[in-house]
Amino acid sequence: MTTPRSFIKKSLFAAVVTLTFASLTGAANAATEAFTAGKDYKVLSNPGPVDKPGQIEVREFFWYGCPHCFRLDPFVQQWLKTKPSDVNFVRTPAALNPLWEQNARGFYAVDMLGQTEKVHSALFNAIQVKEQRLFDQPSLASFYASQGIDANKFNGLYNSFAVTGKVAQSRKLAIQYQLEGVPAVVVNGKYVVQGEDGKVLEVVNFLVNKERTAKK
Known part of the structure; x- marks a missing residue:
């Protein structure tokens, strides 16, 4: 009772x-x-491919002449130190106009030489802090040579078929993702995050977890 x-x-x-x-x-x-579609990130109506199926892709579109990209870069560098093993990070120089394409060609030429990490921040600093105009093949070849990269090898790759193909792929993806500017971070070909501060990587982590949960 x-x-x-x-x-x-x-x-x-x-x-x-x-x-x-x-x-x-x-x-x-x-x-x-914590973050909402349409406010903190955009959901793509036409998802794109990823480089390594089975991993969650985080692809950063940037241009060395962009001050917003320069401000975002330290946050990206810090994030990379603790990047989860199931995440594949891809740097993608945007090539949406002839000027941007010059830096994209330079990036891919250096990348094929395996020197990207060595000179990535240095080029950003040279353009954004020292105000050097490094936007064509001769000036880029000279700059990279000052960083210890063989100018002859760089020039040999700059207009090569392989580099031209990578530039074309970069342009195709940027158009497919309907990018109107940089920086832009695309998560797993499905979501676009834009901004220039640490919140960008917070949203990226949120979306990575979202994709990880969806896979399970």
Whole structure:
């Protein structure tokens, strides 16, 4: 038999359990929806391919002459230090106009020589801090030579078939993703995140987790 006092105790206990569960559920939902589509990122209607199927791709589109890309780069560099093993990061120089294409060719030529990490930040600094105009083959060849890269090898690759193919792929993806500017980070060919501060990588992490959960 349930007495009035025990009934009250049971009712209060049930109420506490209900409120606790509601609070936990609400917190979980809030965490899940920390960032929203249309506000913090764009959902692509026409998803693109990824370089390494089975891994979650994070592809950064940038231009060395872009001050916003320069401001984002330190956050990207920091993020790379703790990048999850199931994530494939791809730097993609945007080539949406003739000027940007020159830097894209330079990037891919250096990348084929395996020297990207050595000179990536140095070129950003030279253009954005030292205000050097490094936007054509001769000036880029001279700059990269100052960084220890063989100018003859660089020039040999600059207009090569292989580099031209990579530039064309970069342009094709940028158009497919409907990019109107840089920096832009595309997660798994499905989502576009734009900005120039640490929030960009917070949203990227959110979307990576979203893709990881979807795979499971």
